[in-house]
Amino acid sequence: MSEKILLPDLAGHTLKLFQSFNTKLKSKENYQLWLDDIGAILGAHGTSLDKLQEGNLDTSQSTSFWNVLRLSLSEQLKLEFQTSRTPKTLITAIKNKFAKNPLIEVAYLERQLRLLESDNFTSFENYISALNDTSSKLDMLG
Secondary structure: OOOOEOOOOOOHHHHHHHHOOOOOEOOHHHHHHHHHHHHHHHHOOOOOHHHHHHOOEOHHHHHHHHHHHHHOEOHHHHHHOOOOOOHHHHHHHHHHHHOOOHHHHHHHHHHHHHHHHHOOOOOHHHHHHHHHHHHHHHHHHO
């Protein structure tokens, strides 16, 4: 039997911090930003998504962290993941949907680069900006 992890309680200061949290997970495009932001909030409480995914929480902690994770989702994703009732199942569902598969990501970004050729940009600067954005995403894949 595994030992339960005791984490700091999510008190009022956490809820205030979370209210200023503006990054709602909506799609693959903002998954990395959401991951960074939710990681910072969880890190402030001595945990991480990976630790929560292990599932070693008491009931009140599990409920608190599940609520925090759920509040960070768009309305559409709340509906999609409504059967996930613990941090463990919710994180698993999110990672299964959004975690980057490098081959899929490269194919997606290659398609984005090809679309840049046919887009009508209002200025050369907009084109360069879009090109740099796609290029930096490719660089992050390694």
